[in-house]
Amino acid sequence: MNIIIPIKQVPETSNVKMDEETGTMVRDGVESIVNPLDLYAIETGIQLKEEFGGKITVITMGPPSAEKALREAISMGCDDGILLSGREFAGSDTWATSYALSQVIREAGKFDLILAGERATDGDTGQVGPGIASFLGLPLATYTSKIVELTKDSITVERLIEEGYETLRLPLPALLTVVKEISYPRLPTLRGKQRAKKLKLKQWSSEDIEIDRANLGLKGSPTRVVKITRPKVTRNGEFIKVVDEESLETAVERLVKFLQEKEIV
Amino acid sequence: MSYQGVWTIAEAKNGMIKTVSYELLSRGRKLAGKLGCELASVLITNNISEEAAEELILRGADKVYLVNAPELENFIVENYSNVLIDLINKYKPEIILAAATTSGRTLMPHVAIRVHAGLTADCTELDIEEDTGNLLQTRPAIGGNIMATIKTPEHRPQMATVRPRSTRPAPIDESRRGQGEVITIDFNPELLDGWVERLGFRKNEEEDVNIQDAEVVVAGGRGLKKAENFALIRELAEKLGGVVGASRDAVDRNWISYPHQVGLSGKTVTPKLYIAIGISGAIQHLAGMKTSDIIVAINEDPEAPIFKVADFGIIGDLFEVVPELNEALAKLNKASAGISRTPVKNTTLAEEVEEDEI
Numbered sequence: 001m002n003i004i005i006p007i008k009q010v011p012e013t014s015n016v017k018m019d020e021e022t023g024t025m026v027r028d029g030v031e032s033i034v035n036p037l038d039l040y041a042i043e044t045g046i047q048l049k050e051e052f053g054g055k056i057t058v059i060t061m062g063p064p065s066a067e068k069a070l071r072e073a074i075s076m077g078c079d080d081g082i083l084l085s086g087r088e089f090a091g092s093d094t095w096a097t098s099y100a101l102s103q104v105i106r107e108a109g110k111f112d113l114i115l116a117g118e119r120a121t122d123g124d125t126g127q128v129g130p131g132i133a134s135f136l137g138l139p140l141a142t143y144t145s146k147i148v149e150l151t152k153d154s155i156t157v158e159r160l161i162e163e164g165y166e167t168l169r170l171p172l173p174a175l176l177t178v179v180k181e182i183s184y185p186r187l188p189t190l191r192g193k194q195r196a197k198k199l200k201l202k203q204w205s206s207e208d209i210e211i212d213r214a215n216l217g218l219k220g221s222p223t224r225v226v227k228i229t230r231p232k233v234t235r236n237g238e239f240i241k242v243v244d245e246e247s248l249e250t251a252v253e254r255l256v257k258f259l260q261e262k263e264i265v
Numbered sequence: 266m267s268y269q270g271v272w273t274i275a276e277a278k279n280g281m282i283k284t285v286s287y288e289l290l291s292r293g294r295k296l297a298g299k300l301g302c303e304l305a306s307v308l309i310t311n312n313i314s315e316e317a318a319e320e321l322i323l324r325g326a327d328k329v330y331l332v333n334a335p336e337l338e339n340f341i342v343e344n345y346s347n348v349l350i351d352l353i354n355k356y357k358p359e360i361i362l363a364a365a366t367t368s369g370r371t372l373m374p375h376v377a378i379r380v381h382a383g384l385t386a387d388c389t390e391l392d393i394e395e396d397t398g399n400l401l402q403t404r405p406a407i408g409g410n411i412m413a414t415i416k417t418p419e420h421r422p423q424m425a426t427v428r429p430r431s432t433r434p435a436p437i438d439e440s441r442r443g444q445g446e447v448i449t450i451d452f453n454p455e456l457l458d459g460w461v462e463r464l465g466f467r468k469n470e471e472e473d474v475n476i477q478d479a480e481v482v483v484a485g486g487r488g489l490k491k492a493e494n495f496a497l498i499r500e501l502a503e504k505l506g507g508v509v510g511a512s513r514d515a516v517d518r519n520w521i522s523y524p525h526q527v528g529l530s531g532k533t534v535t536p537k538l539y540i541a542i543g544i545s546g547a548i549q550h551l552a553g554m555k556t557s558d559i560i561v562a563i564n565e566d567p568e569a570p571i572f573k574v575a576d577f578g579i580i581g582d583l584f585e586v587v588p589e590l591n592e593a594l595a596k597l598n599k600a601s602a603g604i605s606r607t608p609v610k611n612t613t614l615a616e617e618v619e620e621d622e623i
Contacts (some may be wrong), residue, residue: 017350025274036270036529078534085397093372094374095378095381095383095384096384099378111454116544121530122407123406124407124408125374125386125387126370126386127373127384128374129372129374130375131375131377132370134346134375134378134379139343141461142342142367142370143371157369159366160524161367162475162477163466163468164462164466164469165466165469166339166342166465166466167464167465167466168461168463169464170460171464173287173459178522178533180523180530181522181523181524190562198352222419223383223385223415223417224415224417224418226401226415226416227413227414228414229411230375230411231409233574235560235573235574237581238576238578239572239575240578240579240580241581242569242582247585251579252586252590254577256590256594257589258576261558262537264481264537265345265594265597
């Protein structure tokens with residue numbers, strides 16, 4: 001069972017600071033982490049490897065510093081890492097990113113399964129997983145919450161949709177995007193960390209793979225960001241502090257009245 | 266032939282068109298009005314009659330492209346993608362809007378890749394750029410810390426998924442009866458992929474788990490202290506006709522299952538009323554609920570960030586406040602039980618359709 005896991009390095013969002021003047025994100029001093037939702041894909045891959053054997057290759061596209069994300073995945077138990085890096089990829093939207101990663105996967109060798117996080121916590125689009133499946137012509141299950149059965153030539157999964165869970169059987173090779181419910185990511189082991197530190201990663205640019213340069217980066221991206229604004233978050237709410245029986249009664253009374261004014265009750 | 270017209274992708278289940286399809290018509294009508302072009306809905310499904318599909322016309326569509334086939338009963342992305350691409354190649358729409366539902370967010374990227382279109386996810390505002398006629402798509406990013414406006418200057422169609430409940434459904438306008446056309450497209454079996462099989466479906470074990478479609482979400486967090494205390498939240502949700510949500514903390518502690526989770530690694534909800542109880546309001550949680558219409562917070566800590574986004578806040582012990590609130594609502598329900606409730610909703614819908622961004 002050979003598995004490929006595309007991951008993304010993202011800013012640690014809990015520490016995101018905004019520049020009050022410009023409304024842009026302050027990137028200085030913000031730590032970069034593996035996209036938290038990718039950890040569930042990594043964990044799922046490792047569990048499958050433990051049960052069925054095989055090899056896991058993690059791939060990412062990003063600046064040279066993104067190798068840290070690959071090494072973290074390897075320290076959890078993935079085997080190999082490929083970093084696709086180069087100026088020509090800068091400014092890629094989800095179309096161009098899906099294209100570039102697809103070309104890396106074509107080059108990376110034979111595989112049975114691609115596992116991806118449902119979306120990244122920075123861009124929050126969830127479009128690259130399905131995009132890769134579309135480029136590679138692979139059967140796709142999004143929002144996968146459980147792997148029910150794996151055979152030599154098919155995988156049966158449950159996917160979490162609005163109304164419940166549906167069961168799909170996909171022929172292999174296939175691509176799954178996974179949600180949090182599928183697994184609980186393990187922590188890296190000391191041995192894993194040591195291995196990750198020493199392992200030589202593959203560093204590829206557009207020179208190393210067959211790729212149409214017209215489809216890369218900003219030039220190859222159909223979409224353009226034209227404006228960034230900072231939404232007004234703070235609301236001027238009404239607040240009541242409960243300190244005793246009387247204020248408790250008042251608070252609840254006021255809340256009920258508030259809900260009545262808003263035609264909720 | 267140049268690209269023209271606005272399309273919305275309608276969704277249906279078990280022969281019923283989903284409300285989110287009508288929300289897209291509100292969006293589409295505004296854009297088609299600005300562009301002076303036609304508005305069409307595409308409905309890929311099974312077992313919907315032309316008469317039933319006409320509701321899309323009554324709610325604003327000029328045309329409905331209806332593809333009805335038993336093979337299309339369930340959403341299998343490969344099949345739906347082939348059908349939609351076939352229609353795009355034939356009719357060349359300029360703009361395609363779908364709902365940012367699990368199927369919309371799967372279908373649209375699959376299609377956008379193959380038709381080489383620009384696609385923007387989870388938009389909360391849509392407009393037309395004055396000079397160019399380009400679609401301006403605005404969406405929250407980086408945990409809702411920024412709003413990015415995106416356009417697709419050269420590629421067509423321009424595609425976007427739209428956050429459910431971010432606009433009101435277009436109302437029925439009886440005068441539109443017979444004003445539009447339902448065009449039934451024969452399903453071409455060659456478009457059937459046949460790779461992926463749907464083996465079954467089970468509903469969520471709890472009934473109240475569809476937090477994204479709910480008008481009222483009552484959510485609990487770490488402040489509840491243990492799983493059993495979610496009973497308080499459930500009781501309140503029930504009294505308000507809502508569903509139960511949860512913070513990541515509560516889910517990670519196994520107090521409640523993952524489908525209830527609101528936030529960055531869970532779901533984004535936009536209900537009319539969101540009540541956060543014992544939730545401090547980490548940025549990841551706020552990202553999933555701060556566009557709710559009305560936000561109420563109950564928390565002991567006056568410094569909790571949740572109060573910054575709240576319209577109404579009670580600073581106090583939830584174990585005192587929530588039971589008192591449940592009791593007050595019970596009395597209220599009892600008092601109003603004798604009075605027949607007037608259905609205010611439908612009338613307000615028609616009035617409010619203009620201001621479509623909430």
